Amino acid sequence: MTSSDSLDEIAGSGLSARERLLAAATALFYNDGIHSVGVDRIITVAGVTRATMYKQFGGKEELVLAYLEGEDAGIRALFDDAAASAAASGAAPEELLELVIGGIQQDIAHRHTRGCPFINAAAEYPDAGPVRDLIARHREWFRETLRALADAAGLRDPGEVAGALVLLRDAALVGGYLDGRDRVAPVFGDTARAVIAGHVDRERSTA
Structure with a gap:
């Protein structure tokens, strides 16, 4: 979570x-919600003029998309x-899959402490459009990447493993916000x- 002190530091x-x-939009949208944050607040925190804001992003929705693209890049960096x-x-x-699980666990505990930014955004954008399209692309990439990792690790039903891990991460991000990250992340x-241990191919592992 970004503190008010760090918000104050963005302009300078x-x-x-x-x-x-x-940076201002990312902190404000994630902490306070997208629709509750107006353009005036963003430009104040960023220390720019309204004209600069519209020159750089064209409008609030473009800034929302850039915020979510940044979140997508952050999750991809975790895998990288x-x-x-x-x-x-x-x-x-199989050790790479373990590293990914550990990285997600750290993300839940230390970075995304107010839930999943994509789930949060989806709740604010229930209708079809560019925001929901971006969210869908991110989630499809996330699921497919986990499936490929499970497949490379020789697990049975890698698609099932990926689906379970996506579901667990979704629940953990929400649960970490509601029940406390120190309780939920472990x-x-x-x-x-x-889940992974339950899908180990015993015949392959003993071959």
């Missing part, structure tokens, strides 16, 4: 006007970091690993 951060607008760590250590595919990790 030395970032470009576009970067400041996106796990893959890089696995490659550097020569880890097996449970996510334990349950995700139990």
